[in-house]
Amino acid sequence: MAQRWGLPVVAWPMRLRPNFWDLVALPLVFGFIALVSWAGQKMSVPYVGGQQIEISLDPWKLPEYGVRTVMRMGIALGVSLVFSLAYAALAAKSKRAEKLLIPVLDILQSVPILGFLSITVTGFIALFPGSLLGYECAAIFAIFTSQAWNMTFSLYQSFLGVPQDLREAARMYHLSPWASFWQLEVPYAIPQLVWNMMMSMSGGWFFVVASEAITVADQNTTLPGIGSYIALASKEGNIAAVGWAILAMLAFILIYDQLLFRPLLAWSQRFKVEAITEGEGERAWFLTMLQRAGFFQFIAWIGEQVGDLWSRMVHRGKPEPIKIAFYERHSERINVALDWAWNVVLAALAVFALYEVITFVSSELGLGEIWRVFLLAVATFIRVSVLIALASLIWVPVGVWIGLRPPIAHRAQPIVQFLAAFPANLFFPIFVSAIRDYHLNVEIWLSILMILGAQWYILFNVIAGTLALPTDYAYVASNLGVSRWLWWRRLILPGIFPAYITGAITASGGAWNASIVSEVAQWGDDKFVATGVGAYIAEWTATGDFPRIVLGIAMLSLFVLTFNRLFWRRLYTLAEERLRLD
């Protein structure tokens, strides 16, 4: 064959060649980069405290506000992820760290997010003087606190649950602790983590109004975003603006769903240990694009090269020497002594912290105030308990009904998630005008706002629990001619109990947290306040009275912790032991 002159042929693997998917991928990528840099620039404009940032109710401003809110939530989600990985890994790997980290997490979880905001905001502002960035960081931190804890718990639980044989295989094949973290523990945790990230995102939306209004020493700063838009709309009593805000939120939740959670869910299927049931293996167009487009293949290829380079550096000059050494015997006695010392340190820390809080609060406030706040907390406690009971009465039958019809159940998931994300403030107009026009009891009707976001967890879990019930049970029941009532009492209620408890725990936590944004409702010039610790915290936060804020938050956390320990935790153990299906 005649020699031909031509361009040298570079080995260019098939998968790296551009294809149809690149037409979609490239605009998306560059659009995304442009958007991020635009929003980033906006976030760090010069700003001095007290300066008024103009929020406009013009619907055309909503896309801009939306992008900024979404950006904050995205950053917060990223930070939550990093935080959760580090925190959960530490708690799961070290027995001693676990003793400190898990109770701390328990407490952090019970502190309302507004509490974090009012306590930490000054620090963030001092970090970036003369710039809006400090305020942005405070807002992001507030969203972070509404997202991080449940992700951390889920990761911690998953890390503990990694099957022993997989751990042994990882050690047997010499995965380093680092490699085994990324190749074994994190993959194992992914399905549960993705699920919790979705829940976290809903939680973030629910508090979006609270997180974008930052109060420092009587100065209100409202960051541009959907939350501020909603806040202003409620203040001015503009019902049309509320409608636009709902629409914008819906759009942004859908975009998040399409671009982040659908792909994540589809991708996380592969990390499930048990076999996939058909129909669950959803496809997500965005994931398909990521997997097919030459552009992303190219990025992946670069990643592989870097990884290989790294691996070559790490393993330079080996085959790995055989790991042999004289067996190092840890003295049992030294270990026990160390454990004791550590326990003493922890106890001392706890006593010191308690002492600090007490002296700080009591230097400004008397016993009478503490007693009063205690009573307020009791009021909120009654409200939460009644609401959870009511919500259960309504949503358990509905959940079971949906759960018995799988096609409906699969479609209900995104809807429920959207409902859970609905900020309570969006309902202010309805409730405030109803209370005003019909002279309704504030104590009762404002309470409903508390459960608006939280109730969906019950519904969600009941649906999941019903779906998981083996169909044989239903066959047996109908075979035996079990009556309606007996069917509920003997089959359905015990069957869904564990799932219901999980949902109710989450809902109860959510309701406590929501008390701050729902015990005070304002629409236009009408403002209604219910009796409760939530209203107490919200009102003193607006004035910036620090000792009272701390007292309120401490009381609320104490109630949540006690309630969880004495009530929910026990039910949970009962559910685990007695009513498990396997």
Add this chain to the structure above:
Amino acid sequence: MADVQPLLETKEVCKTYRTADRAGRLVLDHIDFALKEGEIVAILGKSGSGKSTFLRVLAGLTPQSEGRVMYRGAPVIAPITGVAMVFQSFALFPWLTVLGNVELGLEAQGVPRDERRKRAIAAIDLIGLDGYESAYPKELSGGMRQRVGFARALVVNPDVLLLDEPFSALDVLTAETLRGDLADLWTARRVPTKGIVFVSHNIEEAVEMSDRVIVFSSDPGRIRAELPVPLPRPRDHENATFRKIVDDVYAQITIQPGREPGKRGAPTQAIGIAYRLPPASIQQLMALLDTLTAAPFNGRADLPHLAEELTLSVDDLFPLIETLQLMGLAQVGGGDIEATSAGRALAEADMQKRKQVFGEHLLRSVPLIAHIRRVLDERPGHTAPSGRFLSELEDHLSEEDASEVFETVVNWARYAELFAYDYDSGVLSLENP
């Protein structure tokens, strides 16, 4: 003769687990073991004999409490690169493809990408998995999954292969094929592996595969016997020597605690309250007794034949046999089992009578049941919390074993209607609802 250095060796290895009263429970008691080049050693024993623990000590996964473990003369403190392991549950990473799973060990060793792929594909071909490279483990059958387990182990060119009941999660036919393939690879020297230790509870499988069978006794795990298998491969299960070895192994395994081997009919040594009772199911116990006393066995059977007849594995069969022995319903010796007159009487009784007779045997030969019954009789309300007996058991057994023994006792007593147990309140009582 010059002493050849063993591949793996243990000297006086003991393993103790901590128990509630901190006394510790001995699981492995002074094990001296050596794996020489070119041999396959099978470790057999009842469940609870510590055979899996021993394999993990050999692997460097679990530290021994006393003694030394050595690989080619050097002490082992962590998993070593020359040793690979295959797990009963396969232990594949579900999120990695077959290829990814096989490459895993190589990746950890820092083998470059191209070489990694080449070696992984070679191992996959060797074990007969070609075509499945891009499949995920959950798409594969059990047998195929275990092939991935073998490929993952063989790809790192191990000196020593440790197999932890590799075939016991597979159905009979699949297990046989896989065993055959492995034996072929070994005899044809197509793998660089120089020695294999494998734990099994299947006696025929152990005799078929190994050059030497080591029988562990239970509580604590000790080496009770070593039986060489001087047969050429492939081995015929019907061969007379093969059958003889299988019988010998059965005889060794079924030796009762406190009884000297060989002396048939010697009186059973009394067992204590905290004896680790075998978790035998009543249903299976009665089925075994019925089969044993009926034709063609007529009260006396060769254990391997009986196992085959009942399609029970060793792990299922031995707890039953031990229970029969404990209660004086059958005698075992030399690989045979014979129903005693009490055993025959029980088998002939009708359902109600059975319960009653069984109950009498329980009270006579199981001290724990007699003890519980006595306490319940003496107490004014004839009730007692389960915690009381559990903590007595935990003085001698691990928490897990204690609750297993307790569960077994409750099961037996419920059948014989000796006492009742309320799960919700954890209370034992004499009344029978």
